[in-house]
Amino acid sequence: MLSQSALSRIDRELTKYPSDQKQSAVMSALAIAQDEHPHLTTEVLDAVAAYLGMAPIAVYEVATFYTMYDLEPVGKHKLCICTNLPCVLSGAGEAAAHLKKKLGIDFGGTTADGKFTLKEGECFGACGDAPVVLHNNKKMLVEMSPEKIDALLTELSR
Numbered sequence: 001m002l003s004q005s006a007l008s009r010i011d012r013e014l015t016k017y018p019s020d021q022k023q024s025a026v027m028s029a030l031a032i033a034q035d036e037h038p039h040l041t042t043e044v045l046d047a048v049a050a051y052l053g054m055a056p057i058a059v060y061e062v063a064t065f066y067t068m069y070d071l072e073p074v075g076k077h078k079l080c081i082c083t084n085l086p087c088v089l090s091g092a093g094e095a096a097a098h099l100k101k102k103l104g105i106d107f108g109g110t111t112a113d114g115k116f117t118l119k120e121g122e123c124f125g126a127c128g129d130a131p132v133v134l135h136n137n138k139k140m141l142v143e144m145s146p147e148k149i150d151a152l153l154t155e156l157s158r
């Protein structure tokens with residue numbers, strides 16, 4: 001369920017914590033698992049739990065709490081926009097509405113061609129650069145005006 005490469009990466013994360021605190025690496029382990037699976041199925045979550053010696057329910061709790069973990073299939077490009085108050089005060093509401101309109105989907109939706117999934121996120125710690133969009137959990141895009149959103153969608157659609 002988890003490749004040797006993924007297990008090696010998780011092992012590296014485990015070195016950051018005391019050996020009796022393996023569960024501390026659960027967020028990293030889930031991110032690593034998600035790198036090699038399109039989304040986190042129950043089987044993948046169970047494999048992470050088994051590797052870290054955790055109760056599966058404890059892993060499910062983490063995976064269902066954070067928006068960066070995908071428990072359902074997502075599009076090729078997952079765009080997650082922060083809609084917390086500081087960002088909304090700096091235009092995130094308009095940016096989110098623009099994304100929804102351009103993509104023709106609501107939060108949680110995926111375009112019919114499977115290219116884009118739109119999600120709503122919690123504070124990414126970049127409030128001063130709002131509106132903030134996270135692309136596929138890895139790349140943070142800041143000051144996302146409608147013009148920048150249009151340019152991004154054009155670039156990602158190629």
Ligand code: FES
Nearest residue numbers: 082087123124127
């Ligand atoms: S509130 Fe949006 S990044 Fe902090």
